[in-house]
Amino acid sequence: MQNLPVIKKAFLATKNVAADMFLLTERHEKESGASFVFFIIECNNEKNGKRIHKQINSLLIKDYLSAQIFSLSLFENSLNDINKYLQSGDIVGSNGNTLNIFIGLCDNQTLHLSMIGNIEGYLFRKGKVNSLTEGLGNNQEMQFSNITSGEMKQSDTIIIGNRNFFDRMSLDRIRKTLELFSPSQAIKDFFKIFKKNRYLDCNAVVIRASSAQEAREEDESPDMIYLDEIEESKVIKIYKKAKPTLDKTKNIFFEYLSKFSKFLSGIFSALQNKWQSEYKQKTKEIVSKTSSSAKIGLSNITSNIENNYRSKKSGIKVKSYNSSDSQFGQKISFFFRQAVSFFKKAAKKENRKYLYIAIIIIFVLISYIKISSNDKNRDVIKKQNDAEFAVEKAQELLKTANEDISLGRSNGVSQLNDALNYAKSALEIPSTQEKAKNIIDQVLVKMDEITLTTRIRQTEPIFSFKNKASVSAITGSIIYGITEDGKIYFSDAREKDPRLISAVDAVYGKPVSAVFSETSNLLYILTDKPSVWAFDPLSQSGAEVRTEGFSWENGSAISTYSSNLYILDPIQGKIWRHNKSGDSYNKGVSFAGANNEEAKNGISMAIDGSIFILKTEGKIVKFSHGTSDSSFNLKNPPDPQNSINGSTQIYADADSQNIFLLDQTNNRVLKYAKDGEFIRQYTIDDKKISSFLVNPRIQKMWFVCGEEVFELDI
Structure with missing residues (x-):
């Protein structure tokens, strides 16, 4: 069998x-x-x-x-x-x-x-x-x-x-x-x-x-x-191995110690008996006979010492007295007496239950602290292990992605993106931070090459406004930054020296949008009052724009074309055109027709002859000759970020052959041809783009990141 x-x-x-x-x-x-x-x-x-x-x-x-x-x-x-x-x-x-x-x-x-x-x-x-x-x-x-x-x-x-x-x-x-x-x-x-x-x-x-x-x-x-x-230490392991021998040695030691104690006890008992029987009585008699003589001798010695002391007239030394030392000693003594008193009371039979409760509470607290410490250490170790694994996985994915890309395989980009995510997850742990940064750098260089991305990395801003700019505008190389409380900052991008030049009076409301009109040579600022405020750079003064007996519309964006002002009304879905008449503006006329609501929920506007409206859901509507162009749409950018989810600003100009779009969710500006074909994208590391400015004549773009301004070529 x-x-x-x-x-x-x-x-x-x-x-x-x-x-x-x-x-x-x-x-x-x-x-x-x-x-x-x-x-x-x-x-x-x-x-x-x-x-x-x-x-x-x-x-x-x-x-x-x-x-x-x-x-x-x-x-x-x-x-x-x-x-x-x-x-x-x-x-x-x-x-x-x-x-x-x-x-x-x-x-x-x-x-x-x-x-x-x-x-x-x-x-x-x-x-x-x-x-x-x-x-x-x-x-x-x-x-x-x-x-x-x-x-x-x-x-x-x-x-x-x-x-x-x-x-x-x-x-x-x-x-x-x-x-x-x-x-x-x-x-x-x-x-x-x-x-x-x-x-x-x-x-x-x-x-x-x-x-x-x-x-x-x-x-x-x-x-x-x-x-x-928890792994046992080497000392504990050695102790456990040696414990049987130690226990045996301990037993033998106590056995002989017991025998030796009995031996000493026998000798002491014999000596005590001999003392009682032979020496105790004789010793008492000798002490009784000599005690009176000893007292007389001691009295004489004391008398002589006292006389000698009184005859001294100098040479007395005085030791200084330190009251603080005495007080400290008194405090220690008081604390010791109180502690002894407490433990004596606690040891009494009727109070022992409270002592036991106190001991249990102390034990529970110590156990809780120990468990909490172990949990924290365990979490730290787990995070470190996860970070080390993430780095190894990122290195492996990066290597595989490079091979696949060189062989023309389609999954190379997704592997690069996975490697990037793994590396980013290891940045928080100091031991893996440098390796993770190195992997991220390699991944981004390769990914930028594939996705047609220009990236600003590890650079200083060309200048900084004193406060965060909520809206901005440009003319030539002159950049204007307007803060939420209406302060207007000005800087030439070549001189890089920003300074405060004016402010929108608070009674006109908070700035919402701004545009510079080169035809009028004025900076127009739309506020939430609603109002339109104009700043003249020549006279360095500003004032509310006059109207012909009408109120400005509630708008989310302002733009200019020729000498006209355009205001995007997201509530009614209208684009209001205001024609200039002398030093004032006429009442607004709906550019896209009285019943057209395709501009509803619009958040940004750009004009190059046609009007482009960016809506909250990311859709772009193009108006030509007063009607919307249903055939217009922007193509998706390359993988892995092939969708636009958080666009907040659009730019187009008659002097440019391109449309630019700010995708704040992915922190990038996308560049398109006017027919909607994707061309390139621009981004910056470690900064959040709040708005951007373009000058197509000198092929420059500026990122406004809070109060900082960064420059790049387009």
Whole structure:
């Protein structure tokens, strides 16, 4: 009869990875050892993880341990009961909830496996590797819907682990380890590697069908090792090894000490008896006879000393008295007396219960501080491990992306973007910060080349306004910045010397939009009063623009074309055109017709003969000759940021062949041809673009980032 293989197993587990992650590996077996159940639970909600753990113990483990034979049908029934629990509660379906569960039943050499989510498992048989979990947990309902079963043959080895385990150790490295070591030794080897690199969020199970001879030869290493268990120091390890010898030595020492004590006690008793019988009475008689003579002699000596002291007339030394030292001593003495008094009272029988309560409270506080400290240290270690893993993953993705791009493969850009995200996640940890920055630099250079991006990096602004500019305008190389409270700053981009030149009176409201009219040579500022305020750079003075008996419209943007002013009314969806009449302006006329509301929700406006309206949802409406052009649209920029979600400003001009659009969500300005074809994009590192200015004649662009202004060529 052929000898059946012996099933050996070992587990790499954790007790508690972090407050926001529940990760547990557990096994239960019967006394015979021929059958055992194991499971892995991974959940990003600790409370849910504990609930699931409790239900698995109640619905599966309890039945398994009580049943004489736990058949496949009983196993399936238990999984169905767990499914019902998962469906009835709020465990599955919560937004952002990660849930991975793997449950296995080993009955002699037969293995039954089922899972939810993403757990990986592999069978190593005769030099080949086969996946055990492919398709096993791919179900949208997050239920145990499949069971895979099979019989293990001699020398078969199975390894099952969470995703982090296989992400941090290659399958080839795992295979070599399993070939060299027994399950318990392999788990010990994995433990050393992960512990050294501080990867504490990895769980795994190793199962092998060994021959009886191999099973006998395998060491007695523990079959369950915890990654996050505090490792014993070398001193404690040495102490534990030496403890039996020390205990034996201690017992011998106290045995001889007891004997020596008895010996001394006997001698002392004999001497005491001899003293009582032979010397005590004689000593009393001698003392009685000599005491009177001793008193007389002592009296004479005292008298002589007193006479000598009184005859001294000089040479007396006085020691200074320090009251502060005395007070400090008194305080110490008082504190000591109070402490002694307190402990005496606390030690009394009627007060002991309060003493015990105080001791318990102190113990609980110390335990809480220790646990909190351990949690913080664990979180720090986890963050550092995650950062190191992120750097390694980013380096790997960058290398793969460069190869794919050079070979013309389409997934290179998405890999670059993934590498960028991994590297950014490692910036917060000091030990990985420099590596992460270096990877980010490499990724951005490559990505900018592919996505046609001009980037301002690590540069100083050409100048800074004294305060944050809420709106801005330009004429030639002269830049105006207007703050929220109406202060007007002026600077020539060539001289880079900003200065305060005027201010909009508060009675006119807060600035909303500004434009410089080269025809009128005036800076027009639209306010929320509503009002239009004009500043004359020649006279360095400003005033409200006069009207022919009408009020200005509520607007979100102001623009100029020829000598006319245009105001975008987002509420009514109108573009109001005001014709200049002498030194004042006529009442506004709806440019796009009285019933046209296509400009509703408009936030920015640009005019080059046609009028371009940027709306809050990112749509751009083009008006030509008073009607909208339905065929006009802007093409999407290149991947990976191929959509425009947060546009806030549009620029077009009769002197330019291009349209520029500020996408604040992605912190970039997009350049288009007038037919909507994408040309290029511009961005800046570590600054937020609040607005931009363009001079197409000198091919320059300026980013206004709060109060700072940056310049670049277009």
